[in-house]
Amino acid sequence: MSTWIDIASLEDIPQRGARVVKTSRGCVAVFRTAEDEVFALNNACPHKAGPLAEGIVHGKSVTCPLHNWVISLETGTAEGEDEGSVATYPARVEDGRILLDQSFLRARAAA
Amino acid sequence: MARKLVVIGAGMATGRALEHLTEGQPDGWDITLFNAEPRGNYNRIMLSPVLSGEKTYAEIVTHDDAWYDQQGITCRFGERVARIDRAAKTVTAENGDVLAYDKLLFGTGSNPFIIPLPGHDLEGVIAYRDLEDTQRMMSLGPDNRVVVIGGGLLGLEAAAGMAARGVDVTVVHIMGHLMERQLDEAAGYLLRKALVEKGITVRCSANSKEILGQEGHVRALLLDDGTELPCDLLVMAVGIRPNTALANAAGIATGRGIHVDDQMITSDPDVLAVGECVEHDGALFGLVAPLYDQAKVAAQTLLGQDAAFVQRELSTKLKVTGCDLFSAGDFAEGEGREDIVFRDPARGVYRRLVIENNIVIGAVMYGDTADSNWFFGLIRDKTDIAEMRETLIFGPAYQGGTPPDPLAAVVALPRDAEICGCNGICKGQIEDAIAAGASDLGTVRATTKASGSCGTCTGLVEQVLAVTLGDAFVIPAAQSVCGCTELAHEDVRRMIKSQRLTSMPAVWQECGWKTSCGCHICRPALNFYLLADWPLEYRDDPQSRFINERKHANIQKDGTFSVVPRMWGGITTPDELRAIADAADKYAVPTVKVTGGQRIDLLGVRGEDLPDIWADLNAAGMVSGHAYAKGLRTVKTCVGTDHCRFGTQDSTGLGIKLEKELWGAWTPHKLKLAVSGCPRNCAEATCKDIGVVCVDSGYQISIGGAAGMDVRETELLVQVPTEEDAINVIKAVTQLYRENAKYLDRIYKWMGKVGFDWIRERISDDPDERAALVARFELSQSLYRKDPWAEHASQKAESYKPLANLSLEAAE
Ligand code: SRM
Ligand SMILES: Cc1cc2nc3c(=O)[nH]c(=O)nc-3n(C[C@H](O)[C@H](O)[C@H](O)COP(=O)(O)OP(=O)(O)OC[C@H]3O[C@@H](n4cnc5c(N)ncnc54)[C@H](O)[C@@H]3O)c2cc1C
Ligand code: SF4
Numbered sequence A: 001m002s003t004w005i006d007i008a009s010l011e012d013i014p015q016r017g018a019r020v021v022k023t024s025r026g027c028v029a030v031f032r033t034a035e036d037e038v039f040a041l042n043n044a045c046p047h048k049a050g051p052l053a054e055g056i057v058h059g060k061s062v063t064c065p066l067h068n069w070v071i072s073l074e075t076g077t078a079e080g081e082d083e084g085s086v087a088t089y090p091a092r093v094e095d096g097r098i099l100l101d102q103s104f105l106r107a108r109a110a111a
Numbered sequence B: 001m002a003r004k005l006v007v008i009g010a011g012m013a014t015g016r017a018l019e020h021l022t023e024g025q026p027d028g029w030d031i032t033l034f035n036a037e038p039r040g041n042y043n044r045i046m047l048s049p050v051l052s053g054e055k056t057y058a059e060i061v062t063h064d065d066a067w068y069d070q071q072g073i074t075c076r077f078g079e080r081v082a083r084i085d086r087a088a089k090t091v092t093a094e095n096g097d098v099l100a101y102d103k104l105l106f107g108t109g110s111n112p113f114i115i116p117l118p119g120h121d122l123e124g125v126i127a128y129r130d131l132e133d134t135q136r137m138m139s140l141g142p143d144n145r146v147v148v149i150g151g152g153l154l155g156l157e158a159a160a161g162m163a164a165r166g167v168d169v170t171v172v173h174i175m176g177h178l179m180e181r182q183l184d185e186a187a188g189y190l191l192r193k194a195l196v197e198k199g200i201t202v203r204c205s206a207n208s209k210e211i212l213g214q215e216g217h218v219r220a221l222l223l224d225d226g227t228e229l230p231c232d233l234l235v236m237a238v239g240i241r242p243n244t245a246l247a248n249a250a251g252i253a254t255g256r257g258i259h260v261d262d263q264m265i266t267s268d269p270d271v272l273a274v275g276e277c278v279e280h281d282g283a284l285f286g287l288v289a290p291l292y293d294q295a296k297v298a299a300q301t302l303l304g305q306d307a308a309f310v311q312r313e314l315s316t317k318l319k320v321t322g323c324d325l326f327s328a329g330d331f332a333e334g335e336g337r338e339d340i341v342f343r344d345p346a347r348g349v350y351r352r353l354v355i356e357n358n359i360v361i362g363a364v365m366y367g368d369t370a371d372s373n374w375f376f377g378l379i380r381d382k383t384d385i386a387e388m389r390e391t392l393i394f395g396p397a398y399q400g401g402t403p404p405d406p407l408a409a410v411v412a413l414p415r416d417a418e419i420c421g422c423n424g425i426c427k428g429q430i431e432d433a434i435a436a437g438a439s440d441l442g443t444v445r446a447t448t449k450a451s452g453s454c455g456t457c458t459g460l461v462e463q464v465l466a467v468t469l470g471d472a473f474v475i476p477a478a479q480s481v482c483g484c485t486e487l488a489h490e491d492v493r494r495m496i497k498s499q500r501l502t503s504m505p506a507v508w509q510e511c512g513w514k515t516s517c518g519c520h521i522c523r524p525a526l527n528f529y530l531l532a533d534w535p536l537e538y539r540d541d542p543q544s545r546f547i548n549e550r551k552h553a554n555i556q557k558d559g560t561f562s563v564v565p566r567m568w569g570g571i572t573t574p575d576e577l578r579a580i581a582d583a584a585d586k587y588a589v590p591t592v593k594v595t596g597g598q599r600i601d602l603l604g605v606r607g608e609d610l611p612d613i614w615a616d617l618n619a620a621g622m623v624s625g626h627a628y629a630k631g632l633r634t635v636k637t638c639v640g641t642d643h644c645r646f647g648t649q650d651s652t653g654l655g656i657k658l659e660k661e662l663w664g665a666w667t668p669h670k671l672k673l674a675v676s677g678c679p680r681n682c683a684e685a686t687c688k689d690i691g692v693v694c695v696d697s698g699y700q701i702s703i704g705g706a707a708g709m710d711v712r713e714t715e716l717l718v719q720v721p722t723e724e725d726a727i728n729v730i731k732a733v734t735q736l737y738r739e740n741a742k743y744l745d746r747i748y749k750w751m752g753k754v755g756f757d758w759i760r761e762r763i764s765d766d767p768d769e770r771a772a773l774v775a776r777f778e779l780s781q782s783l784y785r786k787d788p789w790a791e792h793a794s795q796k797a798e799s800y801k802p803l804a805n806l807s808l809e810a811a812e
């Protein structure tokens, strides 16, 4: 069962940008693409935990700011030669508001 | 026996003729040179830079006493020739001396025209022709007001020169726009705007009526419409009249000027004339290029050689710093004539070509005149431009039609032509290495060392491989920017400029990007290129910047940031140090480190604290040190004359000035400078991107050093006498670098590609281009010379905070 909670306005994140949501178990990075889709990923690169929210967003990917791994926003997996993946969370936009699924965030907190 | 030559006038034309003559026949002539001015030949053209303070008189002397002495020329400076007796073949000097001549050469130049307005003979009404006029203008300062009548070349140079000295100048011009003989209205408009920005008042379509005086001295100019323009000096620059009086009195044929034939001989076979005083085939002359041709012909005629003067197409440039204009040929509109116009309002650039039957017959350029010689060549040679019509207006760099074939040039090189300068390797040695089995760059490099050092000659070595091996060797294509495009950086830059691409989507579209919105490799590069080429139109895109530049701090391995405030030239104060210490305490900064760049790094600051720590540092007067930027980093200095017993100049002061002028400027890669007070070079200036070493006589500016992954010494670009020159040279180099280099090339890498000489020609050999570069640098800096920390702390602080905090909720 999903319980969507209102996080912020879509406008609070720049296009091709990201911001973090703090949880008790670390940060979740919320991305906004040029097409106004939103994605939520753990804010820790599978390589050396680089803060993905600070990366450059292109298409549906983000490049980690520390060593340039490219991570898919849809699947959380590293693209190209690199191997690894990061947890993703349901996220959507409704009436210009960003919604995250609380049950998933909770599950994460409990994990 | 040497024949007697008497020369009347030691001006630019006769000066050149004497050079040719004494070179051709050192002992053939016994020469006496009269000059009404109390001095020998100087570069009259350069009076304008003398007026504005950019040059001194000593620098513009063409022939000094030693030169005349060496040539055995008898100088009678400050003496006029009063009379000529052609039957007796003698001239009479003002003091009554009579001298015989075999040949007589006229070079009396011209007289400035003075409009006979009531009051024109008042004291304080002058023309602009010689050193005396110039000195008169130079004696004025900020307390003075001047009116210049005439908005042509001379009037504007006089006005700008005086304005540069702080004088309150008004230009009164009778026509609707400035320099109407050389410029069309649009260019006249841009010129006027630039002059107004220099603080000059410009009144066009203004008719002068009377010069008003007080006790015999000029007081004001009265216009037709009743306006009174008060002034301490009135400069009339409304035209010149050939100085023919003496020739006329001697019965030599004159019209508007002294008549000469193609050999520069007047109606008297023993009398020649050159310069502004002559009339040839109905034409008069007011620029030096044709006078130099005449001078050469006259010398040849005297030497008994066959030569004929041919009139050529002329071009005009204005020597006012920051106003780059060029005009040549005929640019009036007319039937069968077409225009190609290019405007770039942001850069203040205007180009117009007038074309008739596929031939360029006129060109007007304002703002960017770098290509003017090329266009002038098209006009002069009547080149058929049908093939390159589409891209013509962008200049020679964009002409695909007739590319000079580099391979043909390499084929033509002899075996002993040096290819690799670093290692002294000639073409023949490379050919031998290839004959011995080397088949690619790597093996040639391994066996001969060619291109193994600085790498500048890599392309040449590849070309030798290509012509020697034929089809067996394919020159590697330039590498593309990234996977999003086939194009190389250079291609993209060219497209951005030539197609006026001013946004990222336009680049993606026109260059056929394969991805929807680029990637982390191309976007920062494009963002820089657009910013560098269209500073006013393009808005910086933070989302296309690496995090360090987006958040104006360096990201650390644990996601925290480092904060480095600027310490101008490495100078700080107890108050600043206290504020840094307080900030370190307040934000629990784990590490405080002195950097290699003469300032202090606060390492380990949390991202969300950035706006607050910046606000605190701002409050103490500190700004961003851009330690994160592909832009100006530090200007290292040594103590210089302030304290050091060896210091020759104020190196610390110059370092601070440079940092204040350049900070905030975005460049292809980081830009580091240093200024050392003497050649002991304690600031390590000779391993920086741009280094200044002060010496007694000025400032040695060198470029292309490195001390990171590569270690390289700088190369000396130029030595200049003043701080102001040094700053301008450095601004110009920086601008040239950012307009041309590939993103992420430091200056030394860029220099390796374009060649040091290419840079030097533009910076130290061409004052016009240097000034234009400085102007464009300034234009861009008018937007970027500011503190991003202050802006982010006050306007964007919110974006540094988490979007939401669910930590409490999730914990419940
Ligand atoms: C802080 C400092 C080291 C120090 O503790 O002294 C430093 C720290 C870094 N340098 Fe440096 N460099 C520092 C002076 C230098 C110097 C010495 C100098 O400037 O006089 C050099 C050699 C000179 C040169 O630039 O050629 C230097 C050559 C490099 C290079 C190699 C550049 C090259 O083209 O060869 C890099 C890598 C790069 O830029 O791509 C680099 C990159 C870095 C980065 C930005 C690495 C990164 O991307 O995270 C480091 C950031 C640390 C941080 O988080 O703050 N740093 N770095 C120095 C800051 C100076 C300042 O006040 O701004
Ligand atoms: C401020 C200024 C800026 C200029 N800028 C440019 C420019 O950017 N580009 C360009 O192409 N041109 C420029 N010109 C024009 C250029 O300087 C002249 O075309 C050139 O100097 C003319 O050379 P000349 O030898 O014919 O005459 P001059 O150089 O004027 O020399 C004539 C000399 O003859 C002397 N003389 C006259 N009568 C007698 C006599 N009876 N007895 C003895 N001596 C006599 C005069 O005193 C004078 O010194 C400029 C001129 C001025 C004044
Ligand atoms: S040399 Fe520079 S880049 Fe390397 S670890 Fe030290 S600070 Fe970092």
Ligand code: FES
Pocket: A045, A046, A047, A048, A049, A050, A064, A065, A066, A067, A068, A069
């Ligand atoms: S931590 Fe992300 S690439 Fe290394």
